[in-house]
Amino acid sequence: MFEVVRGAPETGAASRESGLSFISESVGVRVGCHAVGRSGSAPVPSRSVVWRVCDVPPPKRLCRWLIGGMAMETLDFDSEDLELTEEFLSQAYTRMRIGGDVERTRAHVSRNVVGSVSVDLLEFGYDMSHDADVLNKVCLCNVHSGSIVRRYFPDGAEGSFGPGDVFVYTPHDRPYAGVIQRARYNVVMFDPLLLPRVAAALPGRKPGPVRLTGDRPVSPAAARHLRHTIAYLSEGVCADPALSEHPLLVSAASQCLAASVLNTFPNTALADPTIEDRHDAHPDTLRRAIAFIDEHAHRDIAVADVAAAIHVSIRTVQAAFRRHLDTTPMSYLRRVRLAHAHADLMAADPTTDITVTAVAARWGFFQLGRFAAAYRAAYGCPPHQTLLHRGP
Numbered sequence: 001m002f003e004v005v006r007g008a009p010e011t012g013a014a015s016r017e018s019g020l021s022f023i024s025e026s027v028g029v030r031v032g033c034h035a036v037g038r039s040g041s042a043p044v045p046s047r048s049v050v051w052r053v054c055d056v057p058p059p060k061r062l063c064r065w066l067i068g069g070m071a072m073e074t075l076d077f078d079s080e081d082l083e084l085t086e087e088f089l090s091q092a093y094t095r096m097r098i099g100g101d102v103e104r105t106r107a108h109v110s111r112n113v114v115g116s117v118s119v120d121l122l123e124f125g126y127d128m129s130h131d132a133d134v135l136n137k138v139c140l141c142n143v144h145s146g147s148i149v150r151r152y153f154p155d156g157a158e159g160s161f162g163p164g165d166v167f168v169y170t171p172h173d174r175p176y177a178g179v180i181q182r183a184r185y186n187v188v189m190f191d192p193l194l195l196p197r198v199a200a201a202l203p204g205r206k207p208g209p210v211r212l213t214g215d216r217p218v219s220p221a222a223a224r225h226l227r228h229t230i231a232y233l234s235e236g237v238c239a240d241p242a243l244s245e246h247p248l249l250v251s252a253a254s255q256c257l258a259a260s261v262l263n264t265f266p267n268t269a270l271a272d273p274t275i276e277d278r279h280d281a282h283p284d285t286l287r288r289a290i291a292f293i294d295e296h297a298h299r300d301i302a303v304a305d306v307a308a309a310i311h312v313s314i315r316t317v318q319a320a321f322r323r324h325l326d327t328t329p330m331s332y333l334r335r336v337r338l339a340h341a342h343a344d345l346m347a348a349d350p351t352t353d354i355t356v357t358a359v360a361a362r363w364g365f366f367q368l369g370r371f372a373a374a375y376r377a378a379y380g381c382p383p384h385q386t387l388l389h390r391g392p
Contacts, residue, residue, distance in 0.1 A: 074111060076109075080105055094135050097132075105128070117233065121184070123185075127182060134172070139188070140187070168212055188230055195267070196269075199267075201328065201330045211267065212267050213266045281319035342378070356368070
């Protein structure tokens, strides 16, 4: 028998943050900041805090890693106990009440997290009703099988979704309810502040918060692109801890998801530049913006950071780059980072274990194929050729 208890009296700050502890009565061992077996425990490296319960089926595991100063979590939960499932879901998402009308209430939840984005895979072998509090995160759903009926409050219409559907499960500030009907699906969550950060790069960005104003895709093509983005995050960046050690790559992956969301769902992000914005977009503004980007290309910066540093509006920065360079600030930033990656490859010792993937990740390029294509277009050879010192 397994019991879930709140609190972590002896497991350090990261454990207290999670607020969830597991005890195995059959083994009689509390699992905290050690990888625990039946005969004892071994210390976990200082960069890691691991929660784990492993015993007779069904296993229930909650693990948390702190890698490179960023939180990267994995969850793996499997149970037929409805009460335990409710407790787990309330800890992993938000406080909720669930129900099921069958004897076998099998639930499985796994999670990968990188940066502020989590990609979960959930599977319920029964019809699971739920009534939940606000999540405080943007929550998307991608259905693989079964169906989902959900409604958010106070004024959200009820929606029914099946295989192939991708939709906004609930706004970040609304409670919600529904029924998971023997479904297998992804839940993707991220900080709502990521949307205005990414929207700042859009030409004509309207100042202020960004809200999603609809829960269904604007087109089938946009929905397909978002599903592909979710799959890439889940199977690529989130699944590889080594990639998650690179802050720029984590930022690029998170922003790629947010951009896809803004492209997929109706939102409040766009407005036309003002006359003042166009007037201020003179060459000196461009020079100062370029100087800031060149100096800070190794950091996680966005258009809003550039605008704040040179004391103009976001739209002024965008207008200056468009008028004088016929490009965008973020395109220029990618060009600068590509140049840094080229310099690193030129300086690398090919007899060491340095790889093109590692260099690309260091400079925020998480899609290796696109990095290679951009590199060849800029330097006339593939990046691995430069690494081997056989470039032109």
